[in-house]
Amino acid sequence: EVQLVESGGGLVQPGRSLKLSCAASGFTFSNYDMAWVRQAPTKGLEWVASISTGGGNTYYRDSVKGRFTISRDNAKSTLYLQMDSLRSEDTATYYCARGGAWGQGASVTVSS
């Protein structure tokens, strides 16, 4: 069974950093592109970033370019999202996704 389990969410002040992790199991992690998708409270879904199988290619939405970094450790079957210079508008539930499989989400609240 495919499982994606996010961790690392929490409350953080504006301008500070947070790193999310996503532990994958039930499939060969290194064979799949991976992505982060977020959902602000009561809002719709918004793609954040994607990474290729080997990690050599990364893609970001404009609003997070230069602030967020997606990475992966295939040996550990883990996906990461380093979030720097956080803003209130980054407040959301962050989902790790592999095609049709999504984790349960990690809640990030940016507030003073």
Place this chain on the structure above:
Amino acid sequence: DTVLTQSPALAVSLGQRVTISCRASKSVSTYMHWYQQKSGQQPKLLIYSASNLESGVPSRFSGSGSGTDFTLTIDPVEADDIANYYCQQSNELPLTFGSGTKLEIK
């Protein structure tokens, strides 16, 4: 960016057929996917590549379309189908989602 437009809400009677539409601002070929999201849960993939039923999803769900116009059909609607439904395109980056259609029961 490819903008996906969905109707905000639809009301349907149990046992009836409902069609949820999604219109793309430019052609996405068949790189369109449909998700169901129930309250407090993560999205669940229903249909991929416009018309392919994801494994384990009931055959009451079906998808069609290509280019700019797509539909998700549920027939018949059951009480468990109350949820938000999102379309998503993967034809180009940034990946984009529709704003969602809330399915309500009459």
